[in-house]
Amino acid sequence: MTNFSTAIILEKRNPLKDKTYPVKLRVIIDRVTRYYSIEWEIADEKEPGKKVKQKYLTQAEFDKVEAPKAREPYKSVKQAFNDTEKKAKELLTVMKNPTFDQFKRLFTSKASGGGNVWKYYETYIAECKNENRLGTASSYECSRKSLNDLKGIETANFKQITPEWLRDYAKQMKTKGRSISTIGIYLRPLRSLFNTALRDKVITLDLYPFGNPKDGKYRIPKSKNNKRPLERSEIKALASYSGSPINEMYRDFFLLSYFLVGLNFMDLLTLKWKQLDGNVLQIIRKKTEHTTENDQKAIKLIVNDEALEIIKQYGNPAGVYIFEVVNMKDNPEQIRRKVQNFNRNTNQALKVIAKKLDLSKNISTVFARHSSASHGINTGSTLADIQQALGHKNITTTSNYISGLSEGATSLGNSLKLKETVPLMEPGTETAETQQQQGIETVPETVPVER
Numbered sequence: 122m123t124n125f126s127t128a129i130i131l132e133k134r135n136p137l138k139d140k141t142y143p144v145k146l147r148v149i150i151d152r153v154t155r156y157y158s159i160e161w162e163i164a165d166e167k168e169p170g171k172k173v174k175q176k177y178l179t180q181a182e183f184d185k186v187e188a189p190k191a192r193e194p195y196k197s198v199k200q201a202f203n204d205t206e207k208k209a210k211e212l213l214t215v216m217k218n219p220t221f222d223q224f225k226r227l228f229t230s231k232a233s234g235g236g237n238v239w240k241y242y243e244t245y246i247a248e249c250k251n252e253n254r255l256g257t258a259s260s261y262e263c264s265r266k267s268l269n270d271l272k273g274i275e276t277a278n279f280k281q282i283t284p285e286w287l288r289d290y291a292k293q294m295k296t297k298g299r300s301i302s303t304i305g306i307y308l309r310p311l312r313s314l315f316n317t318a319l320r321d322k323v324i325t326l327d328l329y330p331f332g333n334p335k336d337g338k339y340r341i342p343k344s345k346n347n348k349r350p351l352e353r354s355e356i357k358a359l360a361s362y363s364g365s366p367i368n369e370m371y372r373d374f375f376l377l378s379y380f381l382v383g384l385n386f387m388d389l390l391t392l393k394w395k396q397l398d399g400n401v402l403q404i405i406r407k408k409t410e411h412t413t414e415n416d417q418k419a420i421k422l423i424v425n426d427e428a429l430e431i432i433k434q435y436g437n438p439a440g441v442y443i444f445e446v447v448n449m450k451d452n453p454e455q456i457r458r459k460v461q462n463f464n465r466n467t468n469q470a471l472k473v474i475a476k477k478l479d480l481s482k483n484i485s486t487v488f489a490r491h492s493s494a495s496h497g498i499n500t501g502s503t504l505a506d507i508q509q510a511l512g513h514k515n516i517t518t519t520s521n522y523i524s525g526l527s528e529g530a531t532s533l534g535n536s537l538k539l540k541e542t543v544p545l546m547e548p549g550t551e552t553a554e555t556q557q558q559q560g561i562e563t564v565p566e567t568v569p570v571e572r
Contacts, residue, residue, distance in 0.1 A: 125150045125219060127209045129202045131183045132156060141177035144202075146209055148224065155221050157228060161201035163194055215322070222248060227321055236323035238274045238282065239265070241314045253453035256387075264310040267294075279318050282311070284330045284339040291342070301342045308341045350495035351488055358478050359471075360539050371470035373431050374463075375489055380428035380537050383490025386464045391456065392443045397432075400424045425538045493537055 126149045131142045145156040158176060165171040175198075178186070185195045186202065212227050213219050226236070226244045242265040249258035268274050271293045272286065287308065294304045312331050318324050332338030351359075356379065359372055378384050381402065388404055396403050402422045424432070436443045446463050447456045464486055471484040482488070 124152075125213045127206050127213070129159070129206055130156075131178065131180065133180075137177060139179075141179050142183075143177055144183070146205060146228075148209060148213070148221070150213075150219055150221065150224075153221075155225075157225065159202075159205050161198055161205075163198065223321060226317070227323065236279045236318050236321070238277050238279060238311075238314065239269070241279075241317065242274075242310075245314065245317070255453055255457045260306070261310045264307045267307045268311065279315060279324045280328055282315075282330055284337060287330055287339040305341050305343060312341065350492040351482065351484070353496055355480055355482070356492060356496075357539055358480065359474060359484075362474050362478060364474070364477065365470075368470040368473055370435070371467040372474055373435065375467055375471060375486060376539075377428055377431045378486060378489040379493050380425055380431075381422055381493075382537070383493045384422070385490070386467070386486060387457075387460050390442075390444055390446045390460050390463060393441055394438070394443055397424065397443070400429065427538050427540065496537060 128147045130145055130147050132145045133142050136142050144159055146159050148155050148157065160174050160176045162172040163175050165173045182195070185191060186198045188195070191199045209224075209228060212224060216223060222244065226241055229237075229240050229244075242261055246258045246261050246265075249255070249261065265274070268290065272290050274282075290308075291304050294307075315324070315329060315331065319326065319329065330339050331341065334340055356376075360376055362369065362372060374386075374389070378386065378389055381389065384404070392402070392404070400423060402424050403419045404422070405419050432443060437445050441449055447459050451459065468485045471486070475482065475484045
């Protein structure tokens with residue numbers, strides 16, 4: 122059974138200029154302490170009959186509130202403190218295994234019943250930033266902004282968001298020219314928070330608005346996937362392109378992603394030499410590294426000869442990271458920004474190259490993922506090997522990752538080769554060219570347009 126305790130305290134570490142201090146609720150769960158700001162209402166001295174909110178007291182005022190026989194106005198403040206602590210204890214008591222994240226969501230909810238949607242967004246975004254899941258945090262921030270701009274959710278509770286509410290939001294989005302895909306991107310975070318609210322018992326299942334339209338629920342629209350993989354001949358055309366050196370470099374990183382079964386650029390550009398053992402690359406995808414320890418299974422990929430050639434050309438054997446697009450001094454936000462910049466530049470370069478090669482597709486880095494999977498299947502790799510290498514979920518289980526290398530995995534890596542074998546490169550050898558000789562000298566903010 123989880124042990125907890127609560128108390129109203131005067132937080133004296135950061136006094137204001139008027140020598141008042143914030144009053145906070147102290148919560149201790151299994152010997153770990155957190156503090157939460159509280160506020161209460163008192164009569165406005167300037168306007169009789171009006172109430173004003175208060176969050177600060179002097180030490181003398183706090184002592185009068187806590188006195189055994191407090192008098193007005195301190196008696197009313199003491200009652201507000203008691204009500205606050207009572208609410209906290211009731212929440213902690215009904216929680217089966219209380220956590221601070223869950224407590225914060227419920228305790229700080231400002232809406233009367235149903236849970237404050239904005240607060241749920243705020244809490245989860247803070248959790249993501251604290252765990253350096255900055256991409257997820259950004260997705261939830263965009264979702265929250267869109268919903269608030271069109272529907273206003275700062276004071277909304279979950280009970281107010283009905284299927285009709287969601288349909289009206291989607292209608293307004295379409296009126297503004299937003300695609301079905303964008304609507305889905307913005308609504309999926311909201312659905313996830315609804316699931317959290319269900320677990321918190323803030324709402325009941327009958328109030329859950331998502332589901333089958335035949336049951337009166339709202340189904341998040343799915344866009345048709347119009348992207349199709351590049352033909353193998355088109356990949357070879359990209360590989361044979363000769364022109365701007367900077368565009369060639371970005372093209373090479375697209376090819377490297379293709380050779381590594383569509384490895385996304387966040388994982389690709391943050392690879393470290395210790396992850397590469399001969400021609401075997403071991404990774405835990407950034408998007409899943411914050412799952413529980415038992416769920417973290419490394420993906421092991423075969424690095425074929427052509428991938429090793431690109432690593433040899435652009436890698437820096439003296440560094441920690443294989444590619445010095447990012448460095449050890451970068452914080453998570455800086456890493457994310459640099460990877461996004463590199464990914465954007467790659468997409469711009471691919472469009473320039475595709476135009477020169479007269480390729481009709483609007484090529485981007487995501488095509489590497491689609492193409493490698495398709496070509497692997499076409500050359501005899503099993504669906505299971507490709508699914509595991511991509512880190513996809515199946516119908517009944519959560520993500521499963523390759524924990525050992527089968528013949529199929531080796532076949533998959535080699536099936537993506539475009540030409541004959543090239544010499545291998547061992548990190549740290551004297552023959553390895555340095556970054557300054559042939560590697561990535563700079564990562565410009567934009568790609569020079571090739572005329």
